[in-house]
Amino acid sequence: MKTPDLGRVDAHEKVTGTASYGADRVPDDLAYAMFAVATIGKGRTVSIDTAAAEAVPGVRLVLTRFDEDELRGPGFLMGGGFAFQSLQPLLSDVVAYRGQPIALIVADTLVAATEAADLVRARYEIEPFAVGIDDEGATSVLQEEALPWFPDVKVGDAETAYAASPVQIDETYLHPAQHQVPMELISSVVQWKGDRLVVHESTQNAGALRHGVAAQLNLDPADVDVISPYIGGGFGSRNALQPHIGPLALAARRLRRPVKLVIPRRQTFHTGSFRPVSRHRIRLGADPSGRLLAALHDADHQTSRHDLYPAMYTEITSRLYAVPNFGGRQRLVQTDVQTPGFMRAPNEGPASFAFESAVDVLAYATGQDPVELRLANDTATDPVTGLPFSSRHLAQCLTRGAERFGWQKRDPRPGSMRAADGSLVGLGVAVGAHPVLVAPAVARMSAGADGRVTVGVDGHEMGQGIRSAIALLVAQDLGVPVQDVVVRVGDTRVAPQHLTAGAWGTATALPAVHKALRELRKRLGAGDTGTVEVAAAVRATGHGSPEVEVTSVGPGQPPEMLDRSRAGLFSAAGPVFPDFTAFSWAAHFVEVRIEATTRRIRVPRALCVADCGRVASPVTAASQVRGGVIWGISEALRESSEVDPRFGGFLNTTLEEYPVAVNADIAEIDFDFIDEPDLLLSEVGVKGLGELTMIGVAAAVANAVFHATGQRQNRLPIRIEDVM
Amino acid sequence: MMKTSPTAGRPAGLVETAFTVNGEQVRFELDPRESLLDVLRERLVLTGTKKGCDQGHCGACTVHIDGRRVVSCLTPAVQVAGRDVTTIEGVAAPDGTLHPLQQAFVDCDALQCGYCTPGQVMSGLACLAEGHTETDGDIREYMSGNLCRCGAYIGITAAIRRVADQTKQTEV
Amino acid sequence: MRSFAYVVPDSVAGAVDALAAAEPGTKILAGGTTLYDLMKLGVEAPPAVIDIHRLAELTEISTGEGELSFGAGAKMAEVADHPVVRRDYPALSESLWRAASQQLRNMATVGGNLLQRTRCGYFRGGAEFGCNKRDPGSGCAALEGLDRTHALLGASDACIATYPGDWAVALIAFDAELDVVGPRGERTLPLGDLHVEPGDNPVLEHTLAADELILRIRVPATPAGRGSTYHKIRDRESYAFALTSAAAAVTLDAQGTVTDCRIGLGGVATRPWRATAAERSLLGEQLTMGTARHAGEVAFADARPVRTGAFRVELGIRTVTDALLTAGKQAAR
Numbered sequence A: 001m002k003t004p005d006l007g008r009v010d011a012h013e014k015v016t017g018t019a020s021y022g023a024d025r026v027p028d029d030l031a032y033a034m035f036a037v038a039t040i041g042k043g044r045t046v047s048i049d050t051a052a053a054e055a056v057p058g059v060r061l062v063l064t065r066f067d068e069d070e071l072r073g074p075g076f077l078m079g080g081g082f083a084f085q086s087l088q089p090l091l092s093d094v095v096a097y098r099g100q101p102i103a104l105i106v107a108d109t110l111v112a113a114t115e116a117a118d119l120v121r122a123r124y125e126i127e128p129f130a131v132g133i134d135d136e137g138a139t140s141v142l143q144e145e146a147l148p149w150f151p152d153v154k155v156g157d158a159e160t161a162y163a164a165s166p167v168q169i170d171e172t173y174l175h176p177a178q179h180q181v182p183m184e185l186i187s188s189v190v191q192w193k194g195d196r197l198v199v200h201e202s203t204q205n206a207g208a209l210r211h212g213v214a215a216q217l218n219l220d221p222a223d224v225d226v227i228s229p230y231i232g233g234g235f236g237s238r239n240a241l242q243p244h245i246g247p248l249a250l251a252a253r254r255l256r257r258p259v260k261l262v263i264p265r266r267q268t269f270h271t272g273s274f275r276p277v278s279r280h281r282i283r284l285g286a287d288p289s290g291r292l293l294a295a296l297h298d299a300d301h302q303t304s305r306h307d308l309y310p311a312m313y314t315e316i317t318s319r320l321y322a323v324p325n326f327g328g329r330q331r332l333v334q335t336d337v338q339t340p341g342f343m344r345a346p347n348e349g350p351a352s353f354a355f356e357s358a359v360d361v362l363a364y365a366t367g368q369d370p371v372e373l374r375l376a377n378d379t380a381t382d383p384v385t386g387l388p389f390s391s392r393h394l395a396q397c398l399t400r401g402a403e404r405f406g407w408q409k410r411d412p413r414p415g416s417m418r419a420a421d422g423s424l425v426g427l428g429v430a431v432g433a434h435p436v437l438v439a440p441a442v443a444r445m446s447a448g449a450d451g452r453v454t455v456g457v458d459g460h461e462m463g464q465g466i467r468s469a470i471a472l473l474v475a476q477d478l479g480v481p482v483q484d485v486v487v488r489v490g491d492t493r494v495a496p497q498h499l500t501a502g503a504w505g506t507a508t509a510l511p512a513v514h515k516a517l518r519e520l521r522k523r524l525g526a527g528d529t530g531t532v533e534v535a536a537a538v539r540a541t542g543h544g545s546p547e548v549e550v551t552s553v554g555p556g557q558p559p560e561m562l563d564r565s566r567a568g569l570f571s572a573a574g575p576v577f578p579d580f581t582a583f584s585w586a587a588h589f590v591e592v593r594i595e596a597t598t599r600r601i602r603v604p605r606a607l608c609v610a611d612c613g614r615v616a617s618p619v620t621a622a623s624q625v626r627g628g629v630i631w632g633i634s635e636a637l638r639e640s641s642e643v644d645p646r647f648g649g650f651l652n653t654t655l656e657e658y659p660v661a662v663n664a665d666i667a668e669i670d671f672d673f674i675d676e677p678d679l680l681l682s683e684v685g686v687k688g689l690g691e692l693t694m695i696g697v698a699a700a701v702a703n704a705v706f707h708a709t710g711q712r713q714n715r716l717p718i719r720i721e722d723v724m
Numbered sequence B: 001m002m003k004t005s006p007t008a009g010r011p012a013g014l015v016e017t018a019f020t021v022n023g024e025q026v027r028f029e030l031d032p033r034e035s036l037l038d039v040l041r042e043r044l045v046l047t048g049t050k051k052g053c054d055q056g057h058c059g060a061c062t063v064h065i066d067g068r069r070v071v072s073c074l075t076p077a078v079q080v081a082g083r084d085v086t087t088i089e090g091v092a093a094p095d096g097t098l099h100p101l102q103q104a105f106v107d108c109d110a111l112q113c114g115y116c117t118p119g120q121v122m123s124g125l126a127c128l129a130e131g132h133t134e135t136d137g138d139i140r141e142y143m144s145g146n147l148c149r150c151g152a153y154i155g156i157t158a159a160i161r162r163v164a165d166q167t168k169q170t171e172v
Numbered sequence C: 001m002r003s004f005a006y007v008v009p010d011s012v013a014g015a016v017d018a019l020a021a022a023e024p025g026t027k028i029l030a031g032g033t034t035l036y037d038l039m040k041l042g043v044e045a046p047p048a049v050i051d052i053h054r055l056a057e058l059t060e061i062s063t064g065e066g067e068l069s070f071g072a073g074a075k076m077a078e079v080a081d082h083p084v085v086r087r088d089y090p091a092l093s094e095s096l097w098r099a100a101s102q103q104l105r106n107m108a109t110v111g112g113n114l115l116q117r118t119r120c121g122y123f124r125g126g127a128e129f130g131c132n133k134r135d136p137g138s139g140c141a142a143l144e145g146l147d148r149t150h151a152l153l154g155a156s157d158a159c160i161a162t163y164p165g166d167w168a169v170a171l172i173a174f175d176a177e178l179d180v181v182g183p184r185g186e187r188t189l190p191l192g193d194l195h196v197e198p199g200d201n202p203v204l205e206h207t208l209a210a211d212e213l214i215l216r217i218r219v220p221a222t223p224a225g226r227g228s229t230y231h232k233i234r235d236r237e238s239y240a241f242a243l244t245s246a247a248a249a250v251t252l253d254a255q256g257t258v259t260d261c262r263i264g265l266g267g268v269a270t271r272p273w274r275a276t277a278a279e280r281s282l283l284g285e286q287l288t289m290g291t292a293r294h295a296g297e298v299a300f301a302d303a304r305p306v307r308t309g310a311f312r313v314e315l316g317i318r319t320v321t322d323a324l325l326t327a328g329k330q331a332a333r
Helices: A011-016 A110-119 A158-163 A206-217 A245-255 A265-271 A348-366 A370-376 A394-405 A466-478 A505-523 A534-541 A560-566 A618-637 A697-709 B036-043 B100-107 B117-130 B136-142 B153-171 C012-021 C035-041 C076-080 C083-088 C090-097 C102-107 C110-114 C121-125 C167-173 C276-282 C289-299 C311-331
Strands: A031-037 A043-049 A059-063 A101-107 A121-126 A139-142 A167-175 A187-193 A196-201 A224-227 A259-262 A278-286 A292-304 A326-335 A424-435 A441-447 A453-457 A485-488 A547-552 A583-594 A601-611 A668-673 B015-021 B024-030 B062-065 B068-071 B084-086 C005-008 C027-029 C048-051 C067-071 C177-182 C185-190 C213-220 C228-233 C244-252 C258-266
Touching: A011 B100, A011 B117, A031 A110, A031 A245, A031 A265, A043 A101, A059 A110, A059 A245, A101 A110, A101 A245, A110 B036, A158 A278, A158 A292, A158 A326, A167 A348, A187 A245, A196 A206, A196 A245, A206 A224, A206 A245, A245 A259, A278 A348, A292 A348, A348 A370, A348 A424, A348 A618, A348 A697, A370 A394, A370 A424, A394 A424, A394 A583, A394 A601, A394 A668, A424 A697, A441 A505, A441 A534, A441 A560, A453 A466, A453 A505, A466 A485, A466 A505, A466 A618, A505 A547, A583 A618, A583 A697, A601 A618, A601 A697, A618 A668, A618 A697, A618 B153, B024 B036, B062 B117, B068 B117, B068 C102, B100 B117, B100 B153, B117 B136, B117 B153, B117 C102, B136 B153, C012 C048, C012 C177, C012 C213, C027 C035, C067 C110, C076 C083, C076 C090, C076 C102, C076 C110, C083 C090, C090 C167, C090 C228, C090 C244, C110 C167, C110 C213, C167 C228, C167 C244, C167 C258, C228 C311, C244 C311, C258 C276, C258 C289, C258 C311, C276 C289, C289 C311
Parallel strands: A031 A259, A196 A224, A292 A326, A453 A485, A601 A668, B015 B084, C005 C048, C027 C048
Antiparallel strands: A031 A101, A043 A121, A059 A101, A139 A326, A167 A278, A187 A196, A187 A259, A278 A292, A424 A583, A441 A453, A441 A547, A583 A601, B015 B024, B062 B068, B062 B084, C067 C213, C177 C185, C177 C213, C228 C244, C244 C258
16 A cells, blocks of 8 residues: 655644744743853862842842752663753752853843853863863773673674685774754743643653653652644754753742743753764675675764763664674763764764775775675675564665666766766765664544544654654545544653654554554444544444544563653664564665865765655655755765864854755755565554665765765765865 | 933843834834844744744744845844834735745645744745746755755755746746 | 943934944944844943944945945845846855855845954854953964864964955955045045954954944956956855855956956955965966966965864865956956
8 A cells, every 4th residue: 555645734834833842932921041051171160150140130040059859860861761861960069061051040031041141150170071082081981891781783703704704894984973953942931830840842752851850850740741742853852851951840930930941052062962973993804706704893982971872883784784793892982071862863874884884995895886795795684683674675775776876877986987067976875774663652542523533642743744644644544634633742641752763753653543543443333444434433423522542562562661651761672573673774875076176075966765664654754865865965074063172062063163954055865765564563564764864875975975086085074175 | 313222331221112023013112132033932922933043043033124034033123123024924814825935835845843944934935036046056045044954955945946937937 | 142222323424423422342233143143142242332224325336437336234135136246246246145144145234244253163152262352361272273264374373263254355356445434534445454464462353443434335347347256165055154265356358368367365364365466476377277276376375274274275276276267267258
């Protein structure tokens, strides 16, 4: 069954400005908050002078310290807690990193709060700090020792097999720190309604916000509502409790007023997570024909002093090809930063850049065509577990892509192709994979006498189109117009709202919705398939609006996972399920043109062929591909969070100095879907797409730059000075 | 005559400022520090205009002043005294019918998360009015002041192209 | 932001009077894109601002015989799209539309843009970073810092901040002049005399007195205008400051010999930079890849490369080369 081409169901709200994001509420008697932040790299505050801030007319509160009884630590998301980092500012005099909040100001107006925040002055005791992974004072631990539950992938005896390989490739790659910079600033409006706390914040994890702030403030989670119907871009930056919520809620309670905080763009570079620096040594052993015999992937991965943010690079690099011997070793390097975290394709982006660049080196070393070499190393089974892949159409992605892209016209010799204007032309290929994870979900569905069907489910709408995919599934299943389907997501009042990330959102929500549809059909006395005249069926039941509630878990997940999810805890599972391993797959083809003289690198066309299972919503899926490829281009050619080691923190903390791709950077992006449902995974057959579409793009760009120039690019971003 | 706010030391006084927003007259006592963006969002609750950087780097806050697109975050609100401000809320017809460019954004799926979209629409309307639509390259160049982190650029360019072509046909 | 008094004069004369009577540190507000931004950052904290953006006297544009004249209050977008400027002085038009975004160009004025302040991250970043321009005597954090986009020409041990503008770079190549007014009346100065290098006092960026304001910019008519271009190399295709840029204008005789040549450099110097020696190197020569490249090398002969920005010397040479060749093609039309 192919999904019809229906549009985005919430597009109307978005083009009229009526979609409501976190800060788009202005309740009566609203007060405005602002943070003052630390201006040193690390140390302690000796004293904080707030007198000038307090003297600003309209200032109501200047808070520099909370009691541990009123504000508890939130716990680290990846350590059984709720927050992007364990460190809660304003609980002690410790300054762990530049940009850490040291005071919260609340005032009647935004100008007063802002002026007052600028007037807070702290005296510090400065301690030595290290921000870069090679800086003196950075310390490292082996992940498998520090976090045994995130083990390195090891198959066979990779060192020995590599040493015995006739062809050896040994390359090291550096991926910079990057920031998610969604267009919407981190912002919240918090409001007490009696003892009930209502939080309006654009979040990918309303469940963790609810339970996290409840734990921090010693509230019953049932007394906390988190409302997040739209998110102005997530990309991982909003996937956990942020440390401003607790202080904001306490301030609102003291003042008995609703409080709004919109964190300034500059501060967002330090108040939330980021993609950490990573370094990857890739060793490939192969026979003279390019058949892989061994692969070793050693990664150094930046984390903070206070949390061990795990690396999972080898999860995909061990599965791209039929590699009989694989050796992963991941080292965590502790530095003086806020805890890094997830950013679109958090592990897979850097890992594929490194590994797929090395595979291109292998292709040239063995005289093989890069597409053919990849096809020759294809595998139907997971080399790590020996289980079958639930579905893997990667070879088809490559062959279909090569045909569509015109790969045959490529002269493989570096520097051999020129455009009419004298630009160097390079064509590059790389593949990507993303693990399929599935989380538990709760879906509630009701049908009204007006014929409308309302569905509330775990999931957050952040532009990926989950609302559209859900509405489409319901509309198609029941044969009702899509306009008659009301979808409520991102709202703790309708479902637990487990984290939506890792591209599992749609794959998690749809099976629950599918199950709810089966139950609703029963309640409506309808058969399991076929069109349902909803209004008539509702009237025929004779009692109001039938409502059903169902739960679902991922394949092989025990039902107790629902309890974790209901407690706001991380509960996704995969990609290894009892009977199979599940990944989505993609092949990327990129053309670069490099000016003959001033060496600007442009990407006139790119192609992504994706195996994401069934395409749940063609229109939004197409946009997901274009957006993902643009992210990959921006990752490869633009983005880097810069550090001045003398000061700590990040320096280029504006959208001017942190250059993301603009409209003029983007030309043609073509795509194709395999569109084969993965029915081992679920009845709806959907795998993930949102992250997959950028995974491999950076390597394809780097490989294309090599093809154009003969210069390998082992460090991102690739800029003019790298190809002069 | 010179208008001036009281200068006798800080804090400086408020400035009475009147202007129209989407055709309706408004009047405020403004602190001269307030940006047009914050006045629109926090005083008029016209929250379709978005704050993405507050520094003139992203275009999410684009509105029209006397028909020209500007970033409202770098516009002190006192500067719009007597001007006509148009925001995204003033674009669709009073009966709710979308403007052709809004409809083209829907049809071309020129958006994902939707946060930059009001700014893109306001900027796109101005791009059309200015006539910077001769080629797709022109559209891309003149729409580069509106960042879209989701990467909906291809749809945005297509939507503006569609309306530009419709307009051209109508004129012919 | 610190609060300030907001003054709205209704004439240029009124503005001059208000400025003369104002507290020290009072600033003129036109488009606001630099001043209001820096006030938000706390880099500027004037006690009062005098808003001149409504003064119609300042917005006249004329393109009559002999010279072009742009009122200081004309918007960048308006001048960029002016048909005569586009046709006869492409470098001027391009320097404007390749700057910022259309929204900002609709706000910023051509007079205010001349005095746009540097985008150095340490200058804008806050009090924790040493910056002799923002806080005299506090040092220059950029000297030992992230200096990829800092000045190669005209820098000092006190400051290596790059002048960020484009428009002034094109204007300086065309010998533009400014009419300014103050309590002592009007005066005229060459644009080349407006900006100063940082030396040991980076606070001082220009030669206008505190009580003067720019009335208009005048550009003497020249046939070199038609054979001109503004070439700008950035980290992305649009909406970014220059890594390197060059305004180039040439006049060729019937044999293709260069009889007039103008070169301005942007993104590489502490002020709009006129490359006069490079201009001279081309006079009497045929314009070829070789002579254009040589002119580029002469233009950067005195470049003092900073550490991570050193690639911009070669990039700048190539930018000048390409700009000259493009200008030559324009001139030969």
